[in-house]
Amino acid sequence: MYFIGYGCSFISGTASFRTAWGIQFVPCVFLMIGLPFLPRSPRWLANVDRTEEAIETLANIQAGGNRDDPLVVAEWEVITSVLQAERNALPGWRKFVYNGMWKRTLAGFTVQMWQQNSGANVMTYYVVYIFMMANLTGNINLISSGIQYALFIIFTTFIFFYIDKTGRRPLLIYGALIMGFCHFVVGGVLSAGEYVPGGVGGNENVLIRVTGPKSHTVIAFSYLLIIFYALTLAPVCWVYAAEVWSLETRATGMGIAAIGNWLFNFALGLYIPPGFQNIT
Missing domain, CATH: 1.20.1250.20 (MFS general substrate transporter like domains)
Structure with missing residues (x-):
């Protein structure tokens, strides 16, 4: 973006900063278009007890849908262990001190x-x-x-x-x-x-x-x-x-x-x- 801004400095008038600002919207548009297609976080799904969705999402990300893949099984165990530790921890700020x-x-x-x-x-x-x-x-x-x-x-x-x-x-x-x-x-x-x-x-x-x-x-x-x-x-x-x-x-x-x-x-x-x- 620095060099885009530098290049736009050679454009005369208000088109200079308008072009630089407009180019910044390009990745934002792609992000907005892609967001609806992003899967939900497996960790978040597990945290709200949507277990089947969490495992399915994890399998799709890690192993092309294979729920029995060792990587999927290992990561699911990590997620469940972390969530259990969080639930057993002291509430609020106390767990940080x-x-x-x-x-x-x-x-x-x-x-x-x-x-x-x-x-x-x-x-x-x-x-x-x-x-x-x-x-x-x-x-x-x-x-x-x-x-x-x-x-x-x-x-x-x-x-x-x-x-x-x-x-x-x-x-x-x-x-x-x-x-x-x-x-x-x-x-x-x-x-x-x-x-x-x-x-x-x-x-x-x-x-x-x-x-x-x-x-x-x-x-x-x-x-x-x-x-x-x-x-x-x-x-x-x-x-x-x-x-x-x-x-x-x-x-x-x-x-x-x-x-x-x-x-x-x-x-x-x-x-x-x-x-x-x-x-x-």
């Missing part, structure tokens, strides 16, 4: 919180500002910023084939350390830049400018940071958050983890622009 469960709740919430506060989204949402500080302007800036999104998609796809071989904790720990180093380099180089009163090109969010090798260093380490984010925190935090919960808390627990993610994602949009404007 009793008997040491608060540690898992805290881990699931904060791993997503720190994924957002790792600074990677600053380097994606506001990379145009970072690259303006690195003396990139106009279309060169926009294209260079778009490359970062492409790198993110490529390397996130790559790591899914190796995440189980490497483990969760090493990827989280070393990913955070490498990202911290990249932030340190970018911040250190920019701190030695030229202060521009009123902002570069009149943009009050861009008060610092570096040129030459310093600008190349900022750009390179901005790319490296996103590459390592895509290889570590971006996918692993979601996997870890899904696995840290017990059987009876997993479904709702993932909702709690997602709250941690999007709550601090929202906060980034509020405190980062003022942060840029107050760089001294």
Whole structure:
């Protein structure tokens, strides 16, 4: 969508943003057309005691309708075990704090919180500002910023084939350390830049400018940071958050983890622009 928006910027008049908005409706239309044909969740069907429908749906998804397939039998046993654990658990919020469960709740919430506060989204949402500080302007800036999104998609796809071989904790720990180093380099180089009163090109969010090798260093380490984010925190935090919960808390627990993610994602949009404007 980033490159579609970039392409539409060359269209004159209101057709520019109307075209970009209109293209976003295309996948929405396909989704709306396809939704009536989606089967109901086997887990939900089992939860409301529609057992036969649940098994039939599971068989159609996993084994072409064969209800006796080992995969179908195994997954049905998992579903029933989880539902039984949920029914036997304490009601309401208590199951998330009793008997040491608060540690898992805290881990699931904060791993997503720190994924957002790792600074990677600053380097994606506001990379145009970072690259303006690195003396990139106009279309060169926009294209260079778009490359970062492409790198993110490529390397996130790559790591899914190796995440189980490497483990969760090493990827989280070393990913955070490498990202911290990249932030340190970018911040250190920019701190030695030229202060521009009123902002570069009149943009009050861009008060610092570096040129030459310093600008190349900022750009390179901005790319490296996103590459390592895509290889570590971006996918692993979601996997870890899904696995840290017990059987009876997993479904709702993932909702709690997602709250941690999007709550601090929202906060980034509020405190980062003022942060840029107050760089001294």
